[in-house]
Amino acid sequence: MTARADLAGRSDATDAPERDVLLSPQDYAAAARAKLDRAVWDYIAGGSGDEVTLRGDRAAFDRYRFRPRVLVDVSHCEVSTTLLGRPVALPIGIAPMAYHRLVDPEGETATVRAAGEVGALTIASTFASRTLEESARAATGPLWLQLYVLRERKVTESLVRRAEAAGYRALVITVDTPRMARRERDLRNGFSLPSHIRPANLDDGHKAGLHSGRAGGSTLADHAARHHDAAFTWEDLAWLRSLTSLPLVLKGVLTAEDARQAAGLGVEGLIVSTHGGRQLDGAVAALDALPEVVAAVPSECEVLVDGGIRRGTDVLKALALGARAVLVGRPVLWGLAVDGAAGVERVLSTLRAELEEAMALTGRPRLDALTPDLLHHSPGLAHPLTTNDRDMA
Numbered sequence: 559m560t561a562r563a564d565l566a567g568r569s570d571a572t573d574a575p576e577r578d579v580l581l582s583p584q585d586y587a588a589a590a591r592a593k594l595d596r597a598v599w600d601y602i603a604g605g606s607g608d609e610v611t612l613r614g615d616r617a618a619f620d621r622y623r624f625r626p627r628v629l630v631d632v633s634h635c636e637v638s639t640t641l642l643g644r645p646v647a648l649p650i651g652i653a654p655m656a657y658h659r660l661v662d663p664e665g666e667t668a669t670v671r672a673a674g675e676v677g678a679l680t681i682a683s684t685f686a687s688r689t690l691e692e693s694a695r696a697a698t699g700p701l702w703l704q705l706y707v708l709r710e711r712k713v714t715e716s717l718v719r720r721a722e723a724a725g726y727r728a729l730v731i732t733v734d735t736p737r738m739a740r741r742e743r744d745l746r747n748g749f750s751l752p753s754h755i756r757p758a759n760l761d762d763g764h765k766a767g768l769h770s771g772r773a774g775g776s777t778l779a780d781h782a783a784r785h786h787d788a789a790f791t792w793e794d795l796a797w798l799r800s801l802t803s804l805p806l807v808l809k810g811v812l813t814a815e816d817a818r819q820a821a822g823l824g825v826e827g828l829i830v831s832t833h834g835g836r837q838l839d840g841a842v843a844a845l846d847a848l849p850e851v852v853a854a855v856p857s858e859c860e861v862l863v864d865g866g867i868r869r870g871t872d873v874l875k876a877l878a879l880g881a882r883a884v885l886v887g888r889p890v891l892w893g894l895a896v897d898g899a900a901g902v903e904r905v906l907s908t909l910r911a912e913l914e915e916a917m918a919l920t921g922r923p924r925l926d927a928l929t930p931d932l933l934h935h936s937p938g939l940a941h942p943l944t945t946n947d948r949d950m951a
């Protein structure tokens with residue numbers, strides 16, 4: 559960053575304030591956008607179709623406002639909790655995202671190290687650009703593995719075995735991607751992976767074709783069309799259940815009906831998610847689906863939510879509606895793109911600090927005492943999204 563003249567017009571380099579200082583995740587978005595190739599930025603920022611759900615995930619947060627209580631002792635706000643019975647330092651984890659090396663030479667191992675520094679959960683993606691074993695070695699915080707169920711069931715089975723051996727604590731089965739939705743930004747850009755980036759968890763057969771782009775196509779979509787098992791059903795989930803004693807978490811559930819069915823099969827957790835607006839365009843916002851999912855499952859089944867969380871106040875709203883924790887996706891990649899592990903750590907610790915502040919200012923110093931009466935829902939409220947949505951540009 560360069561020294562600038564301050565508001566009083568002084569230009570003494572030693573006194574000049576850092577006006578470019580990155581404060582919020584949205585500041586990291588702007589800095590990441592300036593740094594990344596357009597096609598990589600678009601792959602990360604974009605959604606499917608008209609991006610209605612991408613915007614909708616964010617807009618849902620603005621329709622909730624707080625009903626703060628006063629004269630409560632908020633001298634200590636406690637943000638530590640447990641997930642699937644294990645302690646985490648904060649109710650904010652890292653959503654599974656493919657190919658962190660698109661934005662940083664080190665990639666996932668840097669992300670995992672940063673999460674460990676703040677005591678946050680990381681969910682590693684099937685399509686990580688570092689092996690799950692490399693991430694496990696870098697981890698000092700809790701790790702779960704996300705699985706796409708592929709047509710070659712042996713691949714899925716071997717990922718399960720490797721996750722068990724490497725010390726992963728849960729398997730997250732993504733159920734909203736029987737096929738990859740059309741993401742027009744990627745199609746326009748002819749998106750493909752740079753030659754030095756590979757799906758490190760998979761064998762060479764899965765590398766074929768990911769690097770040679772074509773106009774009007776995305777090699778990631780082509781790969782998904784070849785390898786994702788679009789015939790995977792509830793019956794097949796029993797097969798996964800029988801494979802392992804690791805807890806299972808389903809990611810991408812948006813209805814009470816599916817939540818009940820999952821809980822009936824003994825699934826330990828659910829992630830309410832629209833896949834960050836990247837799958838079914840027009841799907842209900844994740845935050846709006848959260849209450850019906852929470853109400854449909856017994857309390858032993860832990861419900862998390864992701865999609866559009868950019869502020870500590872967003873985290874508090876999700877927790878008040880019954881989420882045990884939230885996941886953040888894109889903000890983590892912005893932090894990683896701008897400043898590697900240090901950037902990820904800054905993004906996570908900023909969200910934690912904002913959450914603590916929101917708890918203090920709403921008079922709710924304890925996570926286990928949060929209830930929906932903290933919130934006022936204003937369905938007709940206009941959404942002041944323009945200033946807060948630099949990440950979608």
Ligand SMILES: Cc1cc2nc3c(=O)[nH]c(=O)nc-3n(C[C@H](O)[C@H](O)[C@H](O)COP(=O)(O)O)c2cc1C
Pocket residue numbers: 601602603653654655656683684685704732809831832833834835836864865866867885886887888889
């Ligand atoms: C670049 C990128 C890659 C993603 N890759 C995966 C993935 O491999 N598996 C998965 O289950 N979800 C994936 N997702 C979805 C995220 O896990 C998460 O649901 C979403 O990003 C949350 O929304 P947010 O980015 O607004 O926080 C990806 C999202 C992005 C932005």
Ligand SMILES: CCCCC(=O)C(=O)O
Pocket residue numbers: 656685735738778782833836
């Ligand atoms: C086939 C999915 C690739 C990773 C992903 O889930 C995403 O880009 O959203």
